[in-house]
Amino acid sequence: MTVNEDSFTNWKNREEITESMIPIIGKLHRERDVTVLLHSRSLVNKSVVSILKTHRFARQIAGEELSVTETLPFLQALTTLDLGPSQIDIGMLAATYKADDRGLSVEEFTAGAVAGATGVNKIERREPRDVVLYGFGRIGRLVARLLIEKAGSGNGLRLRAIVVRQGGDQDIVKRASLLRRDSIHGQFQGTITVDEAKSTIVANGNEIKVIYANDPSEVDYTAYGIKDAILVDNTGKWRDREGLSKHLRPGVAKVVLTAPGKGDVPNIVHGVNQDMIKPDEQILSCASCTTNAIVPPLKAMEDEYGVLRGHVETVHSFTNDQNLLDNYHSSDRRGRSAPLNMVITETGAASAVAKALPDLQAKITGSSIRVPVPDVSIAILNLQLARETTREEVLDYLRNVSLTSPLRRQIDFISAPDAVSSDFIGSRHASIVDAGATKVEGDNAILYLWYDNEFGYSCQVIRVVQHVSGVEYPTFPAPAA
Structure with a gap:
């Protein structure tokens, strides 16, 4: 047998093992509200190839690919436990088991590592929490996709309605079509049907009411059976407390804005300051x-090195706020054609840092250039640190942060020398550290941070909604502090 045949046989064996994992992952998710992760990446509703590729990602940890033969025993061990709603990372289970010297079996080790999700410690399954989307633009549709994807057993978040202005004939059909097909993010994973008579969109069994209104005051959500809902405002029309308070109608308990808040509205970056949200x-x-x-x-x-000052320059994909062709715009330069120009503009991100990191004393400045790509941006973060370090030390630190820290859902890490912006379309992380571009000299560090400014941000929105709704389930094994 040739080497090539050996490799192919190995691949087919791993495919077969992975095929056996998929029904276990699905059953845990549907019946117990357990999301199976592999180094913070969800394996729910993933294909055989996708799961194998996720295992390959583990090369960043030990320099070698994690095999499905290593993770399958931990997955099988989970099926024997009385698990409550949780997220369980079988990649971390496998990694920590290797480092454990107690001589425990896989079953014994797994039971101990996830004890916080079993027996008297387990969280009871909750009634689903209603969610309403006010506005159905690019962020609204991606948030809708994520809510539908995460419906799981039906005991988490449940998208009940979207509120939009009437757009003319076949409005609901056209909106459903935009949900079904996305020029950047591809086809919706599932089925979508429309009932024009009932003004509903049914996506993977989720019945979503389409409510037409020109103003929040026109909507009585209780008339649609919606109660205690979290409303996600995707319009950006209202950004202060007074304006957003218009949404607090019967049936709506909380309002989450997908844009920077003004005044005393808390600006939340999940993973960093969600614990500051008052009940x-x-x-x-x-x-x-x-x-x-x-x-x-x-x-x-800041936690590891201290930051004395910093500047962020963002190279940002164009957005709907810009013009396709030169035309009047209330902002300087944004009236010029977005697909044909690089456009210097402002960013409020630097000033927003103070709200998210109030203890950070460093002055952070910022500016932005819009460029002719439809999605994925890069932030160049230039920092003066409180102590000198080396490039190798910074990269080792950030790689470990991306794998084992409480920020592992926010920060990803890539060392591919040929990575470009389109590689990060669909990334679920808030930012991805580009190792090859990182520069460190003495007390100066320059980080290049890719981010899918549509999908990655929508994932952060969902995490905040999960947190305030009480369905952000604990992760096991717990990440290192």
């Missing part, structure tokens, strides 16, 4: 995509 807070903001991209790595660098 009785009804209005909050998820800040901007760029704020979410720079704040987690900025916090990581």
Whole structure:
């Protein structure tokens, strides 16, 4: 048998093992609200090849690929336990088991590592929490996709309605079509049907009411059976407490804004300051995509090295706020054709850092250039540190942060020498550290941070909604502090 045949046989064996994992992962998710992760990446509703590729990602940890033969026993061990709603990382289980010297079996080790999700410690399954999307633009549709994807057993978040202005004939059909097909993010994973008579979109069994209104005051959510809902405002029309308070109608308990909040509206970057949300807070903001991209790595660098000052330059994909062709615009330069120009503009991300990291004393400045790509941006974070270090030390530190720290869902890490922006379309992280571009000299560090300013940001929005709704389940094994 040739070497090539050996490799092919090995691949087919791993495919077969992975095929056996998929129904276990699905059953845990549907019946017990358990999300199986592999180094912070969800394996729910993933294909055989996708799961194998996720295992290959583990090369960043030990320099070698993690095999499905190593993780399958831990997955099988989970099926024997009385698990409650949780997220369980079988990649971390495998890694920590290797380092454990107690001589335990896989079953014994797994039971101990996830004890916080079993028996008297387990969280009871909750009633689903209603979610309403006010506005259905690019962020609204991606948030909808994520809510539908995460419906799972039906005991988490449940998208009940979207509120939009009437757009003319076949409005609901056209909106459903935009949900079904996305020029950047591809086809919706599932089925979508429309009932024009009932004004509903049914996506993977989720019945979503389409409510037409020109103003929040026109909607009585209780008339649609919606109660205690979290409303996600994707319009950006209202950004202060007074304006967003218009959404607090019967049936709506909390409002989450997908844009930087003004005044005393808390700006939340999940992974960094979600714990500051007061239980009785009804209005909050998820800040901007760029704020979410720079704040987690900025916090990581502040925690380890101290930051004296910094500047962020974002090279940002164009957005709907710009013109396709030259035309009048209220902002300077944004009236010029977005697909044909690089456009210097402002960013509020630097000033928003103070809201997310109030203890950070360093002055952070920022500016932005819009460029002719439809998605994925990069933030160049130039920092003066409180102590000298080396490039190798910084990269080792950030790689470990991305794998084992509480920020591992926010910060990703890539060492591919030929990575370009389109490689990060669909990334679920707030930002991705580009190892090859990182520069460190003495007390100066320059980090290049990629981010999908649409999908990665939408994932951060969902995490905030999960947190305030009480369905952000604990992760096991717990990440290192």
